[in-house]
Amino acid sequence: MSHFSAIAQVPGDPILGLLDAYRADPNPAKLDLGVGVYKDASGLTPIPRAVKLAEQRLLETEQTKTYIGGHGAAEFGERLLQLVLGTDSALLRDGLAGATQTPGGTGALRLAGEFIARNLPGRSIWLSDPTWPIHETLFAACGLRVEHYPYVGADNRLHVDAMLEALQRIPAGDVVLLHACCHNPTGFDLGTADWQRVLDVVKARELLPLIDFAYQGFGDSLEQDAWAVRLFANELPELLVTSSCSKNFGLYRERTGALIVRADSAGRLAAVRSQLALLARGLWSTPPAHGAAVVAEILGDAELKALWSAEVEGMRQRVASLRSGLVEALRPHGLAERFAHIAEQRGMFSYTGLSAEQVARLRTEFSVYLVSSGRASVAGMSEARLDYLAGAIARVCQA
Structure with a gap:
């Protein structure tokens, strides 16, 4: 007798599944614009310095795990x-x-x-x-x-x-x-x-x-x-x-x-x-x-809070810069006006307006991963890769 024989396998979370596909992709030019985490210019999700300093204090002063x-x-x-x-x-x-x-x-x-x-x-x-x-x-x-x-x-x-x-x-x-x-x-x-x-x-x-x-x-x-x-x-x-x-x-x-x-x-x-x-x-x-x-x-702590606030502002400004930077990178392709809304939106995500078919082509032809709805994690972009991303978007939009 199998207690689990009637249990059906269900599809995994689409965003986490996208991450798995991205990790398995051998293309060195790949871009992960699916998972909603902030990334720095090197593609890492950093630990804020204020957090590390706070953790050091806790390590020294913490007295219980109750x-x-x-x-x-x-x-x-x-x-x-x-x-x-x-x-x-x-x-x-x-x-x-x-x-x-x-x-x-x-x-x-x-x-x-x-x-x-x-x-x-x-x-x-x-x-x-x-x-x-x-x-x-x-x-x-x-x-x-x-x-x-x-x-x-x-x-x-x-x-x-x-x-x-x-x-x-x-x-x-x-x-x-x-x-x-x-x-x-x-x-x-x-x-x-x-x-x-x-x-x-x-x-x-x-x-x-x-x-x-x-x-x-x-x-x-x-x-x-x-x-x-x-x-x-x-x-x-x-x-x-x-x-x-x-x-x-x-x-x-x-x-x-x-x-x-x-x-x-x-x-x-x-x-x-x-x-x-x-x-x-x-x-x-x-x-x-x-x-x-x-x-x-x-x-x-006043000093830690001030440091943390500055770090948050730095992340915010960088994401805003990536938004405007992508729009500018699309300008030579004649797409700046079409995608101007990306610079007007706020936060980590953008509803790009790309279709599910265009998203699929970005993934298969250019190893650019984003959700099928066209939602992109702007925080996953990097300044050095904006021209590549803009070129990929232009190819799938103008074909």
């Missing part, structure tokens, strides 16, 4: 709240916001999904079309009904009016997921006036926003990228925010993130946090400690 509790390390939660909501936030002063540490931003999304499914039964969650594919997977796994509102259309343009029209039809009380900045996968972000219009609809429809904040510092700056989150937190009585330290701290494999809750009273916040701790117990018991300790050490 569990850190259901909500995670207190210092991490307090300092991350200040980073997200502002050091002078009245919400923090009045005890109206709290952070529950999670294994990365993905863990925060899963915890949010479980909380909604268990404690807000019957609510649908509305995602942008398109959105990060894992959003679909996570919330469906929680048993939530997943719906969509338009965001970027087939013309590869941001459709704010269509988005607002759809939000106005969402049933009162439903949950709407919004990307705080650096929209994944499109790179198209709402402007400040757009955010105010979305907030007005959220208020009128009494929707519960879940803001995914995975790229703080990669859009305009650490402070500016938090603008929409702080607007919603200050204007609404209740809010969920998922925060990730993977990109801006370079702590990808340490799985460091948090689910932040804003409530209208300290009592309601305590009730919600009690439910989150119960759910977390069944998901991962207690979160990993190392990454959180690193973040807390950096944010709690």
Whole structure:
């Protein structure tokens, strides 16, 4: 008897599968624009110097490896709240916001999904079309009904009016997921006036926003990228925010993130946090400690925080430079105007507008790997390879 004989093999994650194919490709000119990690000019994903210095301190001072509790390390939660909501936030002063540490931003999304499914039964969650594919997977796994509102259309343009029209039809009380900045996968972000219009609809429809904040510092700056989150937190009585330290701290494999809750009273916040701790117990018991300790050490030390902030700004500027550099590299091929949106988008990703057929040709003919939707990880490019990439794009577009 075989207990496993009826178990079917399922396809692997398409992005991770793309990484496997890239690694097996012997072409020395290959480019990985699929996986969403920051890379430096040499193609490596570096550890920020501030992180290494913080780790050295922890190595010398850490005295225990015991569990850190259901909500995670207190210092991490307090300092991350200040980073997200502002050091002078009245919400923090009045005890109206709290952070529950999670294994990365993905863990925060899963915890949010479980909380909604268990404690807000019957609510649908509305995602942008398109959105990060894992959003679909996570919330469906929680048993939530997943719906969509338009965001970027087939013309590869941001459709704010269509988005607002759809939000106005969402049933009162439903949950709407919004990307705080650096929209994944499109790179198209709402402007400040757009955010105010979305907030007005959220208020009128009494929707519960879940803001995914995975790229703080990669859009305009650490402070500016938090603008929409702080607007919603200050204007609404209740809010969920998922925060990730993977990109801006370079702590990808340490799985460091948090689910932040804003409530209208300290009592309601305590009730919600009690439910989150119960759910977390069944998901991962207690979160990993190392990454959180690193973040807390950096944010709690003025010199380390200043160094880290400068490093994040350096990464942000480099990605922005790669965007404009690619557009310029496409100019000799007569494609600068067609792909001008790449320089206008923000963050690590770009919805290039390339078709699935063109993406397939880039891979087979030029060993350039990106997702079939045309989403490219700009952070995977390098200054030295922009002409090669532009030439490859020109070949598949002009054939």
